[in-house]
Amino acid sequence: MVKKGRFGIYGGQYVPETLMSALLGLEEAYGAIQNDPQFAHDLAAFHSEYAGRPTPLTFCRNASRELGCRLYLKREDLVHGGSHKLNNTLGQALLARQMGKKRLIAETGAGQHGVATAIAGAALGLPVEVYMGETDTQRQALNVFRMQLMGAKVIPVRSGTRTLKDAINEALRDWVANVRDTHYLIGSVVGPHPYPQMVRDFQAVIGRETKKQVMKKEGRLPDTIVACVGGGSNAIGIFYPFLSDDVELVGVEAAGKGIGTGEHSATLCAGDAGVLHGALSYLLQDAYGQVLPTHSIAAGLDYPGVGPEHAMLKDARRVTYDAVRDREVLDAFMFLSRMEGIIPALESAHAVAYVMKNADRFDKDDVVIINLSGRGDKDVAEVAKIQGCA
Amino acid sequence: MGRIDDVFLQRDSTAFIGFTVGGDPDQETSGRIARALIDAGTDILELGVPFSDPVADGPTIQRADERALAAGTTPDIVFAIVRELRSYSGIPVVLLTYYNTIFKRGVDRFYRDARDAGVDGILIADLPVEESDEVTAIAARYGIDPIFLVAQTTSDERIKKIADRASGYLYLVSVLGVTGVRSQVSKGAIDLLNRVRKHTCLPLALGFGISTPDHVRACNHAGADAVIVGSAIVNIVEKTKHDPEFMVQELKKYISAMKTAGHT
Ligand SMILES: Cc1ncc(COP(=O)(O)O)c(C=O)c1O
Numbered sequence: 001m002v003k004k005g006r007f008g009i010y011g012g013q014y015v016p017e018t019l020m021s022a023l024l025g026l027e028e029a030y031g032a033i034q035n036d037p038q039f040a041h042d043l044a045a046f047h048s049e050y051a052g053r054p055t056p057l058t059f060c061r062n063a064s065r066e067l068g069c070r071l072y073l074k075r076e077d078l079v080h081g082g083s084h085k086l087n088n089t090l091g092q093a094l095l096a097r098q099m100g101k102k103r104l105i106a107e108t109g110a111g112q113h114g115v116a117t118a119i120a121g122a123a124l125g126l127p128v129e130v131y132m133g134e135t136d137t138q139r140q141a142l143n144v145f146r147m148q149l150m151g152a153k154v155i156p157v158r159s160g161t162r163t164l165k166d167a168i169n170e171a172l173r174d175w176v177a178n179v180r181d182t183h184y185l186i187g188s189v190v191g192p193h194p195y196p197q198m199v200r201d202f203q204a205v206i207g208r209e210t211k212k213q214v215m216k217k218e219g220r221l222p223d224t225i226v227a228c229v230g231g232g233s234n235a236i237g238i239f240y241p242f243l244s245d246d247v248e249l250v251g252v253e254a255a256g257k258g259i260g261t262g263e264h265s266a267t268l269c270a271g272d273a274g275v276l277h278g279a280l281s282y283l284l285q286d287a288y289g290q291v292l293p294t295h296s297i298a299a300g301l302d303y304p305g306v307g308p309e310h311a312m313l314k315d316a317r318r319v320t321y322d323a324v325r326d327r328e329v330l331d332a333f334m335f336l337s338r339m340e341g342i343i344p345a346l347e348s349a350h351a352v353a354y355v356m357k358n359a360d361r362f363d364k365d366d367v368v369i370i371n372l373s374g375r376g377d378k379d380v381a382e383v384a385k386i387q388g389c390a
Numbered sequence: 391m392g393r394i395d396d397v398f399l400q401r402d403s404t405a406f407i408g409f410t411v412g413g414d415p416d417q418e419t420s421g422r423i424a425r426a427l428i429d430a431g432t433d434i435l436e437l438g439v440p441f442s443d444p445v446a447d448g449p450t451i452q453r454a455d456e457r458a459l460a461a462g463t464t465p466d467i468v469f470a471i472v473r474e475l476r477s478y479s480g481i482p483v484v485l486l487t488y489y490n491t492i493f494k495r496g497v498d499r500f501y502r503d504a505r506d507a508g509v510d511g512i513l514i515a516d517l518p519v520e521e522s523d524e525v526t527a528i529a530a531r532y533g534i535d536p537i538f539l540v541a542q543t544t545s546d547e548r549i550k551k552i553a554d555r556a557s558g559y560l561y562l563v564s565v566l567g568v569t570g571v572r573s574q575v576s577k578g579a580i581d582l583l584n585r586v587r588k589h590t591c592l593p594l595a596l597g598f599g600i601s602t603p604d605h606v607r608a609c610n611h612a613g614a615d616a617v618i619v620g621s622a623i624v625n626i627v628e629k630t631k632h633d634p635e636f637m638v639q640e641l642k643k644y645i646s647a648m649k650t651a652g653h654t
Binding site for chain 2: 012013014015016017018019020021022159160165166169172173176177178179180273274275276277278280283285287288289290291
């Protein structure tokens with residue numbers, strides 16, 4: 001790292017002045033718990049007793065035969081709540097409690113991060129308010145109800161594009177007004193320093209477990225690891241412990257209806273450098289720096305920004321970024337459900353679609369790991385609607 | 391000495407800084423609004439360069455940004471508005487925007503174009519002093535005052551750092567929160583004013599939430615050098631946008647009352 005809070009040229013702290021003291025306080029508190037055995041112990045206990053960690057690394061017998069490689073899934077869909085998001089929310093909620101914060105706020109797109117924040121808040125006795133774009137509250141209605149069941153208040157956001165980007169804007173505005181007693185629990189490796197680093201560290205448990213598990217099962221490192229990229233937290237979580245290994249890493253973005261149509265959220269594949277939500281990274285923007293509306297079949301990927309560490313890894317060519325379309329994602333959703341009896345989240349199905357599309361590239365002995373970031377129950381109604389079944 | 395400094399030389403009343411979003415509701419009306427503010431005695435004009443994601447702004451200014459963007463406003467159009475004003479008045483003009491609109495154009499090019507248009511100062515709502523090395527150096531190159539925000543949560547140590555970098559005036563955020571009309575000037579705002587005063591001789595302007603003559607009197611009594619009024623002006627624009635004649639009258643009436651209150 002060149003400068004504090006930077007990944008190469010990316011990252012930084014581009015926030016209104018009112019938030020600076022909170023970021024400096026968070027940075028300090030996070031620094032303090034990094035070498036705190038008690039914190040590590042508490043978090044590990046939550047992982048094993050509550051969240052269901054470690055999650056399995058599942059060998060896919062049928063899909064492997066079909067695709068001609070040795071395919072494994074890292075089963076973050078089995079984490080309590082149904083996605084990897086809880087790894088981060090438990091970590092941040094524990095930290096917030098330690099900092100004496102009285103209230104958690106969060107943004108959510110697919111609703112998975114909101115659900116994971118509601119879970120962590122309930123478990124740790126902290127009230128939770130979740131900002132969610134109005135469009136997303138409609139397409140992910142089940143998750144709205146889940147959050148409410150666990151005592152969280154869901155606030156529909158009607159500004160801008162009424163999706164994840166605007167939910168973050170609204171959460172930031174809330175934080176500016178309530179910065180003294182509120183912790184903003186960001187759901188991905190985005191936002192100002194120290195969030196990208198802190199969220200990555202909380203998610204890196206995915207990669208650490210994966211490494212141990214694949215060594216045990218295969219006696220070697222994998223050839224390829226594939227993960228979907230929205231903000232980039234599940235991807236960096238599994239990539240991070242492999243960054244200095246000879247392992248191909250692929251991040252898969254949402255090409256939506258096709259990058260040429262402009263209706264997509266493929267930030268790294270089609271964007272350029274810009275500042276949104278506190279960090280310099282890649283951004284989907286027009287010639288004047290206005291942020292563009294995005295589209296994805298997966299609400300959790302429907303975001304015009306991406307974590308700054310991914311921007312650095314792209315420029316350094318350490319990670320390959322590609323994008324798949326909604327249509328291919330639906331096929332992958334069906335494929336994995338039928339082949340393995342595992343219904344993936346539409347977000348995670350992007351990674352599955354990439355492997356299906358690139359199956360020719362893999363040898364039958366190649367070990368390929370997909371980070372299955374979440375389960376698809378939340379998407380079943382939406383897919384049924386698209387397929388004309390409901 | 392720049393035009394902004396001149397405003398604060400030997401002043402015995404609270405200066406009135408009026409904010410409006412450039413291009414709201416459209417380029418031509420925006421120019422008229424600016425002239426109305428000037429005619430009514432505004433001392434410094436703050437013009438917003440609209441951004442799609444204004445996280446420091448409440449609903450009123452968000453809607454103004456949306457209107458301006460929907461009307462096709464770009465930084466070039468805001469520069470054109472300033473250029474046109476320059477043939478009308480020597481009032482100091484400060485641009486308010488978010489960093490990405492500057493970054494995308496290229497910092498040097500943005501400041502050069504701003505200087506050429508006749509801009510005196512630039513405030514970037516999401517650029518804290520820690521990230522401002524490049525911007526302050528370039529601002530100095532083009533003789534543009536870098537205006538910075540100071541908040542109630544800003545530590546004394548950071549106030550010093552900010553005051554070292556800033557010129558023109560310091561923009562004191564009088565509330566914990568985003569822009570938008572509030573019912574009163576909080577004690578926190580007055581405390582902030584007194585705290586900042588210990589660290590700098592720069593003129594201190596209180597903004598965010600200020601909207602009534604009573605607010606201006608409170609700021610005046612507390613010793614503020616200026617008040618900044620944004621959302622209240624934008625509210626008038628929003629309500630009267632279909633009748634520009636009436637809009638101009640309403641703006642003039644409002645600002646005259648605010649100016650008078652600053653003379654107590
Ligand atoms: C299951 C799942 N995977 C992935 C994502 C995308 O986020 P990230 O890129 O931070 O992992 C989300 C976001 O809501 C999600 O719910």
